[in-house]
Amino acid sequence: MTERGRSGTRTIPSLWTAVDRRRVVLASLLAAGHQGGEALVPVVIGIVIDRAVADHSVTGLLVWLLILAVVFAGLSTCYRFAARVAEGTAEWAAHRLRTAVAAKGVDGTGRLSGELVAVATGDAQRVGAVNSALPFGIAALAGLLVAAVSLLRMSVPLGLLVLLGTPPLLWLAHLIGRPLERRSQVEQDRAAHASAVAVDLVSGLRVLKGLGAEAAAVARYRRTSRASLRATLRAARAEAGHDGAILALTGAFIALVALVGGKLALDGHLTIGELVAAVGLAQFLLTPFQIFAWVNGQLAQGRASAARIADVLQDAPAKPTESTMDLPDRGLLGIVTTDPHDLLTALEQHPGVLLAPHDADLFTGTVADNVGGDVERAMAAAAVDVPADAVLAEGGKSLSGGQRQRVALARALAAEAPVLALHEPTTAVDPVTEARIAAGIAEHRRGRATILITTSPALLAVTDRVVFGNLAATHDELLRHNENYRAAVLS
Structure with missing residues (x-):
């Protein structure tokens, strides 16, 4: 969507148009290197147990320990640069949105200045943060794929369990995020209104004193602030419920993976090293799912904030009738x-x-x-x-x-x-x-x-x-x- 103001034609951003795709792809590749490395750590440890410790090979042990050190060095380096690119992208995206809202304020809008300040700060920051969340969400998916492939090489049932169980788990996480998105938008609306009233109360103090209306203005802000607090508490409860539900789902899934791995080991279908690797991978799965929960929350809040920014940018310019x-x-x-x-x-x-x-x-x-x-x-x-x-x-x-x-x-x-x-x-x-x-x-x-x-x-x-x-x-x-x-x- 576009709008035309005195400064020319501007695109009205949605959540996805605010994403810097090139830099997000770069950050995703780096973050995927980190998550893939994390998934390989228990696999390498399992190989060390099977090929070096069990065979009493000192040379093999040193070689695989060196490989493990290289994996750690690679994953830590990838994380460092992925975080730098992702955070920088998020800040630049938020800056561009703040500039767009400020330009809209110059063109003219019927909104109070305090509300525009809230949109240009809180909402712009939340939408910009999507640029830092997406790379790690993609990386978590890459980590899951590495873990699933590794499990498939050890045991087809374990690998299929992870591959087939992940999509419905992600869909459930998306459904669980819906209430958080709705309440997040209400929270931002109430917070923006409270900010608008506070800014205008301070800036209009001279007028209020002249009218003797300080008490009425303070009472108005108190009501607005309490409404904002109630909306914030509801959003916080929704976020806590969202995180708790996601944690329960992922915990049950990881427990299922561990139980299946243990059963296969008891039946002799897995070696000791493969069992250690399977347990390590089951524990590793907790990290990608925690990342999914965080990314889902960021996306829910980002969608709500993007809608608020779009509403501001679509306001008709305030022109004299x-x-x-x-x-x-x-x-x-x-x-x-x-x-x-x-x-x-x-x-x-x-x-x-x-x-x-x-x-x-x-x-x-x-x-x-x-x-x-x-x-x-x-x-x-x-x-x-x-x-x-x-x-x-x-x-x-x-x-x-x-x-x-x-x-x-x-x-x-x-x-x-x-x-x-x-x-x-x-x-x-x-x-x-x-x-x-x-x-x-x-x-x-x-x-x-x-x-x-x-x-x-x-x-x-x-x-x-x-x-x-x-x-x-x-x-x-x-x-x-x-x-x-x-x-x-x-x-």
Whole structure:
């Protein structure tokens, strides 16, 4: 799947499109060397017992011990480089997904910033981890094949038992992983929502204090956090049940292999060395099945996280609707949007609109020189607390951020434009001053058209109506009836 944004066409990843096949194949080959070597260890030990110890051959013993040392050196080297390639691939895959989610955030989405952070971190990491899990799952399968072939050479019944018993065991493991996948997705959804609320609570602390809404916001986060905790506990129980069930299945299977091997040895169908090798291989089988359980859990969580990332990347870009582009004849219109870029661009190019950004530059000279027009009236409306004859340094650097913002707002008001658009004019002032400025703007612009592009509840409270997506209503109505609007404003 693909989507088109300002940055061009991008592929929306599924779990498998997020896999770096070339590097995963390389890591799988290296990891298979490790697991194959692990499977050969008990086989070599059995040969040592049959050909060297039983025959009292010192030379044979030394040769086979040397072979055993080479096997150990090979398997340890393979594991080292397999882990390096697999982990590096996982981190790069997670990085690419984080970049894609971040780019989507730049294009615009209706989601809260905290949720995007959770998706770009936790979900991206889980999907990326599939790149490190797959090589070891493939290697475990290779180890099983080596063990099965070795058992076939010693005993056809033992080899067939492993070869024919493994596929249904893997299918059962897949079925057991289904509840874990479902609960993992719910867990990530709840965790992302809790993260979103926490981030927006911290970032919106100034607004909350101004409204006296700290207690309500904390209570909201407490409810969200508890819901996330319950989902996490359910997912943890599902994971524990999954691991326990897989362990029970593999334990029963390995016990069956050991029993069959013991019976064959008692009947004289296996030598002492072959019996030792068969028991060692039965014990070795525990490792591949443990790897299968781990990989199955990683895949279940990865599928859930991949679905969440795909949902984010398929969100329609947050663009201004036709209703937001209708210029008001008079009065104050509030516009709440998570991505004002396109709207600001359209207003800036509109011949009948004066757009005042919140980060406008000041020039060297007095405050009055920067404001112009009816200086006193404009400064009063913008709550400027700097004398009109104060001389400013270059760029207004002699003022605080809030003072610079208020002088710039006074300049925009003094222009007396028929249609004035203000973008977040109070981000650097305290809540009390923000309330004074909101009242000042409403009074100063009475009878003329003013557009306030903001999420400030103090500014939105003085507007005649607010546009939020495809909705247009008063600020109070949207607060009462629209949860998404409340979340956007309180953040």
